[in-house]
Each structure stands twice: as structure tokens, then as C-alpha cells.
Amino acid sequence: MAAERDRIIGYLPQDRPPFGALVSLGFQHVLTMFPATVLVAILTGFDVGVTLFASGLATIVAVLGSGGRIPLYYGGSFAYIAPVKAVASASWGGLQVAQVGVVATGVLNAICGWLIQRAGKARLDRVLPPAVTGSVAIVIGIALAKAAMDMAAKNWSIALITLLLTILFSVYLQGRGLLGMLPVLLGATCGYLIAAATGHVNFAPVREAPWFAIPKFQLPAFTAPGAWQAVLAIAPIAIATIPESTAHLYQISLYIDRLAEEMKRPPLRIKELIGLNLILDGLADMVHGLLGASSGTNYGENNSLMAITRNYSTAVLVAAGVIAMILGFFSKLSALVGTIPEFVTGGLAIYLFGVIGMQGIALMMSERVNLFDPRQLAIGAVILVIGLGGNAFEGGNIPIWGLHLPAIATAAVAGILLNLVFLAFDRNRAADREQGVPSGPAPAPAGGDD
Template identity: 90%
Template sequence: MAAERERVVGYLPQDRPPFGALVSLGFQHVLTMFPATVLVAILTGFDVGVTLFASGLATIVAVVGSRGRIPLYYGGSFAYIAPVQSVAQTWGLAVAQVGVVATGVLNAICGWLIQRAGKARLDRVLPPAVTGAVAIVIGIALAKTAMDMASKNWGIALLTLVLTILFSVYLQGRGLLGMLPVLLGAACGYVVAAATGHVDFTPVLEAPWFALPRFQLPAFTAPGAWQAILAIAPIAIATIPESTAHLYQISLYIDRLAEEKRQRPLRIKNLIGLNLILDGLADIVHGMLGASSGTNYGENNSLMAITRNYSTAVLIAAGAIAMILGFFSKLSALVGTLPEFVTGGLAIYLFGVIGMQGIALMMSERVNLFDPRQLAIGAVILVVGLGGNAFEGGNIPIWGMKLPAIATAAVAGILLNLIFVAFDRNRAAGQDAGVAEPAPSPAGGDD
């Protein structure tokens, strides 16, 4: 049995790879989160060095806070870009940080309430039909972003994509190399891009070796602080279902690996309350240092699913590398020279895996899509989320407002599910009182 366990390649959260693997696997996580996290910093106006440092520190805080049980990476969230931009343009970045900190507090409160209420009650509000569909929307809504990046140079982007897929499929089970398909694919794409003159090393030459990130505290007492809270914090409506979906997805894959290793399933999906508290702490770290609101990254979840590496020690290493990058300007500049089209080739794969994980989640939880209730919930989330994302900025124009598509889709699915729960409860009460009612349709996997 011991020999059989050794043949199963992959790291569970409690596993600690050798030092060389720890560093390389950690760097692969950083490479995966780097484009989105840096782009959020650029679009919101926050310092890139601070953002990298904060993402690394937030990841380490979350991993330690979970006592090494939850393997998630925390970076800047696209869901908050529009409100943060609006507040920053009106009152400044320090005031926007107040809203970021408030987002963290709101997440933490929601997590505490869920811990008190229990996961069973949460599943009544966020069943797999909702979380799975939200995960699909998150992945597929990013498809246009991936294609836009790849379109800068289709040849090298597609070469990067194909090589990364081939590495992930045919190197799996072959030691450390089998766990580095994204890093290997990015390296191949980068070499080809550099050889064909598509890499500009000027930023690396001009960057100082070291530079102190521009940390700044939030302006809690400045004019506009309350407006910042009201504008930014409610976007947690989008990131709470997103974070829940990410945790459920990664729990599914971790338990599958544990089963193959003949170990007990870890069922980290039961830690959803703690996960949201840690999400909140991560946002508070971002806001206190001078970065935008964050979330745990589906891209890094995809990376873990592809490589079967769920080691939290690797995530701590990734966090440490990101923090160093915040100070080590030349290394940060070097990673920044990775062409957008190479990242686009990687993103086509990684974003697609996010969506596929949502499907896997619903399959694993046996969501009954022949039940019209479950079908309706998924259908509304998909159309509102994906259709709404097609509007400018991913915001749905309705009644003079602009509602963020993913958040609106999540809320629509949650409300629709609650309507069904209320009707089913009333129907059950009526039956208990002896009132004749038609039999309910077969329940989904979450009822």
C-alpha cells in the first residue's frame, strides 16, 4: 500500500515539497497571479510594488490563519475596479482604501455568521447549483479578456497554449516537471517572443535593483470615507459566492487526490465560514497597506487542479516571492516583460479550467438539472452573468444604474433559490396541516 501511495503524484495541503520544488512551484503560482494582480493595480492607480507585497502577505496570513488547511492565493479583484476608480478619482486613493478595509470587515462578519449558523444553512442559500453556475460565469466571462491578450500575436499565443496543454497532459506524473506545465509553457513562449524581437528589456535595465513600495494608510477621517464604504463594500456580494465556489472546487480536487493516496478526505469545503473570514483579513491587509480589494484566485485554483499540487507550504513560498518582488524592482520588471500575448495563451487554458471546475462541482454534488428549479437557477445565472458581461465595463445598464454583471447574476441566483426554498417550506407546512398539494419535483443535489 505504501508503494501504491508513492506512485500517486501530487501534494495535499499538509505536504511540504523539497526546497527546490517549493521555490519553483511557488514561482509558478506568482507567474499565474502576476498579470491580473498587476493589471488591477494599474487600472485602479495603486502602486504595483505595494500590490504585489500585499497579495503575498495576504496569502501568507490566510494560509497561517487556516492552520495550513486552505490552499488559496489572494490577489487583486477585477470586481472592484469600477467603484475603486470612481472613489479614487473623486476623493483619492487613501479614501478608496477605507472602502477596501470595509469590504474586508463585511467579508469577515459574513464568515463569522456562517460559522455560527453552520454550513448546512449556508447550503440553503448558496447550493451547488448557484456556486457551480457562478464559477462557470467567472471563467467564461474572462474568455474575451484571454482572447484579447492572445490576439496581440496569435502565433506565439497559440504555441504557448498548445505547449502548456501538452506539458500538463504528458508530463503529469513525471515528478517536479509534471507540476510545472504553466511555468514551462510560459518559458517557451517567452523564449520564442524574445528571439523574434517581441520582448523589450529596457524596463529591466532602467529599473533600480531595489525600491521601497509606496505604502500608505487609509484616510478613515477624510471627506468621502463613508461614501467609499457604501460604494465599494457591497461588491462583496459578488466575491462571497465567488470565494465559496473556489473553495468548493478546490475541496473537490483535494479529496480526489486524498482518495487516490488512500487517505481520509479533508473536506475543506466545510471551512467556508473560516474561508470568508480569511478573505476579509486579506482585504484588510490590502486596504491598510495601499492596494485594491482582492479575492482568492480562480487562475491559481486552475493551476493547482492541473498540477495536482495543493501544498499550502508552496503558497507560503509564493507569498514570500511576491513580497520580495514588491521590493526587488529588477525582478519585478523582468516578470513584467512577459508579453501580453504569452499570458493570453496561458489565460485561454486557465480561465477555461475555472469554468470547467464549475461543471465538475455540479456533477460531483449531483445537481439534478432535470429538476426545473435547479435548471432555472443555473440558466438565470449563466445568461445574466455572461450576457451582462457583454455590456461596457461588464456592467448591466438598468433603471439608470450600472450593476456589475457577475454580482447581479449571483444575487439573482441566490434570490431565486430562496424563493424556491420559501415555496417548498410553505408547501411542506400545508401538507403537514393536511392540505392537498401536488408532489414536488425531484430535488436537486443540494436539497
């Protein structure tokens, strides 16, 4: 039995790898989050150094706030790009005014988390059953497919080599010590070296960048005339990131408990901490907004990385946060990571984004969602088509009734509302049965088939 346990390679949240592994595994997390987080900064106009620093600090705050129980990495969120850009470019706005909306998003997340803690997870599961959270997770992963393919299309040959090597490393090095936990770093390194050898890497930004530069931190303009408009424009987007964060937590909880079972250790059931998780999401957003960065979210691609490598150590996430904060100050190091060609990142993204979607399927399988029940089938179908179909519109926004609704948020809301409709009808049918009124066969449970 002891020999069997020794062969199981992986880290649970409370485990702390040796220092060398801590640094390399942490850097792998940074490499995974870096392209998206930097792109959010560039698209919104916020300082890249501040965004990296805030990303690292937000992750550390969240890890410490959970007592080292919840392993999630926080980076810039694409869901907020459109409203942040709109506020930043408005005559009454600007980046510091947009930061007010970012802070308000954090407050809204924290309030929702507190309410869930008061109401209990059972009630949340009635509103956000696995059919909703699993389907939202699938949409989040697959909606990013076009972005991954666009990046890979810059150089299909090297992108596909990077993809294949990363997959081979993740499959055939698993269980072989530290190397088996670094497939994304190894795949990215191989892709980068091939790109450099074939003349596809531009080192000029590294040469031109200073060694050290203080990020351009700035406080929100709380007293600006447009502050409340920024709150109303940006904060409601949390309706997309709350189901997203819930799905991420449920996914990672599933994989952590599976590893714990293999290690003959007690399950951690961190999915029970959903209220605390949303409060920590809120704190992370407040960190971003107060320092001068766009709203953040916990990253599905880093969840994918953890599922692939079976490394859920929160100590590693703290190390990743420290590395990200250092990158915010050391411009040459940041510039070096920034020279990774887009097609190399695309090769990695095909795998990582796909794993996000597959985790959604795994979540529904684990929670025994009955897709033969027309209620749950309808919920999943509506979320998938609205989320994926809506993402095909320009900017991922659905043009409807003169509005431009963010596809993933709209899909999540549609699924939640449809589930509530079913709950209301089922409650009425149950009341009719109690009064002796025939109402047809009893409904299947809304959340899963136990």
C-alpha cells in the same frame, strides 16, 4: 499497494515539498497571478510594488490563519475596479479614501464568515447550493474568455504555441516528478523564449528599473469627509466575491479530496471551513486596504493551476507569498516578469480561465446537482445568461433602471434570490401537505439530488 501509492504524484495542503520544488512551484503561482494583479494595480492607480507585497502578505496571513488547511492565493480583484476608480477620482475621494472602502470590504467579509460559522454550513448550503456556486464558477471562468482572447490576439501564433505546449506539458508530464507539476511555468518559459527570439520582448524596462525600491505604502484616510461614501460605494461589491470565494473553496475541496482518495489518505473536506475562509478573505482585504492596494480575492486561475498540477501544498503558497513580497521591493525582478508579452499570458489564460469554468461543472457533477429538476435548471440558466450576457456590456456592468450593476455580482444575487423563492414556495407546499391540502408532487432538494 505501496508501489501504487508511490506512483501517485501530488501534494496535499499539509505536505511540504523539498526546497527546490518549493521555490519553483511557488514561482509558478506568482507567474499565474502576476498579470491580473499588476493590471488591477495599474487600472486602479495603486502602486504596483505595494500591490504585489500586499498580495503575498495577504496569502501568507490567510494560509497561517487557516492553520495551513486552506490552499488559496490572494490577488487583486477585478470586481472592485469600477467603484475604486470612481472613489479615487471623485472630488471628495482619492486613493487613500478608497482604501477605507477596501478595509470595510474586509470587515464585511469577516462578519459574514463569522455569521456562517455560527449558523453552520448546512444553512449556508440552503442559500448557496451547488447549483448557485457551480454556475457562478462557470460564469467567472467563461466571462474571462474575451479577455484571454484579446490578449492572445496580439500575436496568435506564439499565443497558440504557448497554449498547446502548456496543455501538452500538463497532460504528458503528469506523474513525472517535479517537471510534471510545472506545466504553466514550462509553457510560459517556452512562449517567452520564442517571443524573445523573434524580437517581441522589450528589455528596456529591466535595464531602466533600479535594483531596489521601497513600495509606496500609504494608510487609509479614515477621517476624510468622504470615508463613509467610500464604504457605501465599495463594500457592497463583496456580494459578488462571497459567492465567488465559496465556489473556489468548494472546487478546490473537491480536487483535494479526490487526490487524498487516490493516496489512500483521509479526505480533508475543507469545504466545511467556508466560514473561516470568508473571515480570512476579510483579513486579506484588510491587509490590502491598510497597505495601499485595491480589494483582493482568492484567485480562480491559481485554483486551476493547482487542479492541473495536483499541487495543493500550503507551504508552496507561503513560498509564493514570500516571492511576491520580494518582487514588491526588487524592481528589476518585477520588471523582468513584467516583460512577459501579453500574448504569451493570453495563451496561458485560455487554458487557465477555461479550467475555472470546467471546475464549476465538476463541482455540480460531484454534488449530484439534478439538472432535470426545473428549479435547479432555472437557477443555473438565469445565472449563466445574466453573468455572461451582462459581461458583454461595457465594463461588465448591466445598464438597468439608471444603474450600472456588475454582471457577475448581479448574476449571483439573482441565483440566490431565485433559490430563496423556491425554498419559500416549497416550505409553503410542505405546510399545506401537513394540513391535508393537496399541493402537487413533492419538490426535489434545492441543493442536489442525493
